Structure formats: C-alpha cells, structure tokens
Amino acid sequence: MALDTPKRDFKIVGTRVPRPDGIDKVTGKAAYGADITATGMLHGRILRSPHAHARIISIDTSAAEAAEGVKAIVTSADFATPDDAGIRDIRDNCLALDKVLYDGHAIAAVAATSKSAAKAAIRLIRVEYEILPHVTDVDAAMKPDAPIVQSGRAFESVPAGMSQNVHSHVEFGHGDLDAGFANADKIIERTFKTAATHQGYIEPQACMANLGADGRGELWCCTQGQYMVRENCAAILGIEASQLRVTSSEIGGGFGGKTTTFIEPVALALSRKSGKPVKIVMTREEVFRATGPTVSTSMDVKIGMKNDGRITAARAELRYQGGAFPNHTVEFGAQAAFAAYDLAAVQTLGWGVMTNRPKEVAYRAPGAPTAIYAVESVVDELCQQLNLDPLDVRLLNAARKGTLSAYGPTFNEIGLVATLEAAKNHPHYTAPLGENQGRGLSCGFWFNFGGNTCVSLNLNSDGTVGVVEGNPDIGGSRASISMMAAEELGIPYDKVRTVIADTTSLGFNDVTDGSRVTFAVGLATIEAARAAKNEMCARVAKLWGIDTDAVQWEDGSVKPAGPNAGEHAPMSIADIAAIADETGGPIAGHHEVNADGAGVSFGVHLVDTEVDPETGATTVLRYTVFQDAGKAVHPDYVEGQMQGGAVQGIGWALNEEYIYGDDGLLQNASLLDYRVPVASDLPNIETVILEIPNPGHPYGVRGVGETPIVPPLAAISNAVSRAAGIRLTELPMSPPRILHAITQRRDG
C-alpha cells in the first residue's frame, strides 16, 4: 500500500484504550498549574479595579513596599512595548496602562513571602482614580453618545460617524436578497439577545515564574499553548523567546479560556524584580472578573421561506461586544450563522463593539453558538407557522458537497445530511411528548482548524516509541496521538509513549484550539511515523544489499517486496531498533507542517424539555447529540466532547450569564451565583457518532471538540418555546424570563 493512500481499516484507531495519564489523574498525582512549588518561592497577588471605568491618576506603593514580607511590586511601568498591537492589548489587560477599563482590571501586583502577606500588602497600595462614565451593554455602547471605552481603535471597515466603541465591521454572503425575500411565502424577522458566559474551567489560572536579571527564565503554567505564552511573555517582558522556556502543566479545563495570558507576564515581572521564583494562583472571583467571558450579543435575523420549506433569502445582523479591547469574534459568528444551509441569497453583517467588561476570550466555537441560536430559532418558528417538519426543512435546505457556503468556500465532503438523517431515524425524534413538554432541534457548525504543528517520533533501542508533541492535552489527546502512532507503525498501543514538549524541546506549535490537535498533531504524527518507516526500510535494504524499492513495510516489519528481492526473514521494529547503532545511528521521524484541510464539522442536537407553567423552570428530559467525527480515533473521548459541549450549551441556554449592575460592577463573580449545570440538573446525554471521512487527513479524522456547544442554545430555546407556547428570544431562559413570557401570552 502506498504511504499516501487514505487508510480506512484500523486495528487500534477506533478502539477504547486506557489513557496514558489516567492513573495519575485518579490518584491525585497529576500536577496541574497550582501544584508546582519552587525552593524559596514568593507568592504573587494582584490588585484589581473596583470601578467599571476610571482614569488612574496615581499609584502609591510606598506603604505596601514597607510591609512585612513584601519583596517586589510591579505596575505596567515594568513592562516593555511589544511591536504587535494584539500583544500590547494583552499587556494592557495584564496590568492597566493609564485607565482601568472594567471591574476587576489588574492594576499592580505584589510578591511576598506568604499568601497572607501578599494579600495584606495589596490593600496598602493607594490608587487615585478619576471615575469615568461606563457602558456594559452592546446596544448602548453603539449609540453615538455612549461613553467611549477606547478611542482610535476602529478598523477602516467601520463607517465614519459611529461610536468609537464600534471597532470592526464585516460582511459575508451572495445572491440577490431583495428578489429572494420577494419570492418568499412567509418572512419572519426577530431580534435576539444573549448574555455573556464564562468557560467555567474548574482550574483557575496558575503559574510559577522564575526570571533572572540576565533575561533567562523558566515558566510553568496551565495553558492551552505554551508557545503562545512564551511569545506573549517575551514580548511583554522585553526578552528574547529563546531565553524563556515555558512548560505546560496538566490543564484543568480551558475550552478556549486558556488561549491567552493574564498572570504569567505579571509573575515573570515580579520574579525579575525580586530575584526569586514567584507563584500566582487566581481566585475564582478573579477568574470571573478578569478572565475571558464570551461576547454578549444583540442580533437581528430575517428569513424568507416558501410554503414547501425552501428558504428563499436569509439575512443576519450581529452586534457582539467583547469587552474593553477589539476582537474578531463577530467575524466567526457572521461566517458561521448560515453555514448549515444551501442558500441562493444570503447576507450577514457583523459589528464588533467595545464595552467596560473583561476582554473577551475564546470559548468553544467562539462566535458561532449565538449566531446559530438566532438563525435556528427563526427557522424553527417558520416551520411552526408553515406547519412543516423541522428536520425535513433542514434536510431540504441542507448544505452538502458542492454547496457554495454562506461565508465563501465551497464545501467538500461534509456530514450534515447524514447527521440530519440519523436524527430523523432515531427513536428520540418520534417519541411521544407529554403536557408542557416540547421538542427542539438545531444544527451546529464549526470551521475546525489545522495550523502550525511539529512532531518528533523517536525509536527506542528496545523497539518502543516516544512521540514528542507540543500541544497541551485537554481531553485525552495523548491517548489518540499514541493510537495513531501505534496504528501507523503496526505496534501495540502500549509500546508508544507521547509527551508534551516544553517550548525549547520542539519547534513552534499553535495553541490547542480550533479542534485542531487530534487532526493536525495526529496528521503530523502519522507523517513522522511514515518518515521513520522510510528510514527503517532504507536501513534494512542496505543491510540486505538490495534497493530500497525492493523492501516493503507490512504489519510492523520490513519484508522483501517480492520474490526477486531474495530470501530474507522479515525484520520487526524491535529487530531494526536493536541494531540501529550498526546501520547508521538513532532512528527518528519528524514532521513539521502548517496543516490545511481540517474539514468543517456539523452536528444536530435533539432535546425534549418540560416547562413548569407555574414557576417558569425548565427540566431537560432527554438529549441526543448527532455529530460527524470524520474518524473517531477514541470513541469514548469523542462522546465526551459531544456530551460536555452539549451540557455547556445547556448552561448557556438556561442559567449562565454575567450580570452587571447599573454601577458597571459584576454581581455574580462566584460559582454559587454564576451557576454552571450540576449533575442533578441533567439527563443522560445520548450520543450518535457518524463517520464521514475527512479527505484532508490520512485516517479521515476531523476535529470534534467545538461543534457540540453550538446547537444546544437554539435546540433548547426551540424546545422551550414549543413547550411554553411562546417564542423566546433572549438567553439565558431563566425561570423568571420564561414565566414573564408565559404570563404575557396568557394575558394576550
């Protein structure tokens, strides 16, 4: 078999092997961000703004400096000036420059000999503020007379005359909208609002920094990307990337929220100034007030439909606020909004807006869940009004291979139709419903990503294999990478050990995001294994005194390719490894790539809910997730992604929200008041994996991690709207909001 032929028959890929990091994680031995200590370390603590928006007149640290145990205090004056505007924003988010831009914005930090000394010292820092007017709502921030969060940040795409808080504008689409709407039998236009949510990882950000006066440093932290941390920190501290070695710890959840830096540059600056290692661990309150929530949104969606369910035209206008700095999330939302549909006329407009809230950070398919919530709500309402089956309507309009997508590209092999058909044929879809119960469904989409990836695969002298990759393992990726290496080499899974390199031990890797790791690191691992196989073939051919063409790789061994190659006993990897020193030295395979061909991902979620008409409380009765995984490398972890994403989406739909008071302060910065779903809120989450091979990956793999958070918002809203007998257009659908809608319906 040629090495570049797509592989579709597997021995190890597709099985449910134990994870290599499992024992450490069930015995408490696994070392997460806060679990590392260093001899002589200090404890860092950060002073944060009590105001939503204020100019910093002065910072007086003299009393804090004199306090017991205090060894260093830093402010933004201790940072360098990075060339890159995006990294300057990250710097100014780590420690405020001249203004505090939101409640919780970091201002200064202390390193002291104990946690309590550091905590006491930050209270002694005197900050003089000039309070400024603030704005936290997206629609209010777009008004021309709104308080200005930052000036001069708008991109050229923003028309003149808008509020300076509007920083970006995007537009996608094709076709004649006017003609499309004129041709519709029914048009529905609705406005939606969604609250900001938080990724809610259980592990707060934590790091341990050790930076010398010579600019050489070590950093240990929980992150989705050690190379990203290195590049941000080196630029912010004004040191060379080669001098900072960053090691990622085990990571206690991220979901996109650990794709940037908050405390690492601060800890490094404190360490440089004090000459000692400095550890910073965020409190949960800090995580809520100052790390990445999602955007909050305001959205208009208009869709026209024929009586038979064919969509004639579709338009969405999205307004996303992403906190006090520019971001690009609305672009993803505008691209994703109508991705599930094959449309003749479609337009999406997006506006990116700044407010006095924390800097938005990615959360699982950033930008897509809200846009698709609005679109799928209008499609569902059209189905209700035209008395059409919502799955049939989606099948009628579904994007498929060859569809010109709403955001530009033409789709290759995609699994949407198969996923919809699986939902239609599933017993859940036709199960009877009781009183006050409703069934909802929604499609979901995510682009998926490949990106910069390096893998080294080393053959050990006993024939076992070490794989070195550069992406923190956030959901079992060491298992899936080991499986793909073992599969390609034809050796047992337990003969492979995969480790995650620090930034000095392997070339650059993009962050663990975009559902890219199993796809891109898997692809690079397979290619590295193929490189090692080629080398082994060459070594054996030389040993046998025949051409490389005259040997072949089969079942984990090198064999003569045919009778003309002569009589030679096959040599296994172990045989070849044992004599590597006699055939040319160590054997390794490498692959470096900026991976393309990630393959877009679609899913469909079905949910039954019951709404209590007396209280407005919603119970999720039954939930089924259908998703195309390309090839499910480790089905347990694919199911886990589908279940976990669905439940995060359920939380977004029903409970979770950032609540700001009129004073611009966050009112629910704790896990008690910001309520993520708990076990007793939920039913089992049933999963159906479809496998439509991704042509861009040698084994057909496509990313699965992000799509599952996309459909729940609309699926639940559609189910609740049908159960409550009234269309809901705002998230979260908390009991008071649902009760209000029911009361309004009753009162006519």
Add this chain to the structure above:
Amino acid sequence: MKTNHIQTTINGDVTEFLCNADESLLDVLRDRLGMTGAKEGCGTGDCGACSVTLNGRLVCSCLVLGVETEGAEIQTIEGMANGDNLHTLQRVFLEEAALQCGICTPGILIAAKSLLEKNPNPTDTEVRYWLAGNLCRCTGYDKIIKAVQTAAAEMRGA
C-alpha cells in the same frame, strides 16, 4: 500570627503540622503537607474539587480550618488506592473514560466513595443529587454517573 500545632490521622498515618488560625484544611494539605490531590476550584465550597472526608463525613476541605482537625481522621484521594491496587471507582473511572481534564476527578472519586459507603445501591437520581456539589465542566456528567453505577454494581457483587 501564632501558629498552632495539630495532630491528625491522614489516610491512616499519624500526621502533625503547624498552621495559622486562618488556614483552611485545603491550604494545610496542599501547602504544608504537599498533598496536592485535593484541588482548589473556588475556595468557597461551591465546586467540590477539594472534597475529603473528615471523621467519615464528606466535606469541602476549603471550608474546614486546619485547627479544627485536631484528633480527626481524614481521608484524601492520596489514600484511596491500596498500594498499586486502584479502588474499584478509580479503575472503573479509567475504564469508562469518566474524566477528561481530571481536575474534578479526585473530589468526585472521594464523594462517590462516600456515597457508596452510605448507599451501596443508589438510583441514578441519587447519584446525581449526591454529586451535585461536585462540578465537572468537561464531561457533562454522563460517563461519571455511569461509572459510579458500574463500580457500585461491582462492589455489591464483591
């Protein structure tokens, strides 16, 4: 601040430590004793990642003061396996992939063990309510609930 001398039994071993009056049991375990299996997800008793048992009772160790544990029996995740023999719950959690990132896992295992000691044959609903104080953001709880039930069935049969 005056430090206090405390003697407890942790995972069967007599353990002495010094702590300040404002230090939680979680701080003591992690910072004084180097037992970092219990995790701090919130410090306010909302997430359950720091779950341990104190004289047989399931508690959030962030809500217990170190000085309260004089003479107490404490069980932590570090004491759950017997040498290299995993507890049934630990083994089944691995077999059934009931963890992703693993940060909540020590607390959930301690809580589940405590449940099965009190109720060896719980319903799914009982498991879900017992574990409602242990947040997991990765799994959606599905595989956790199933793993607890598999382990419970196995332990009843043993």
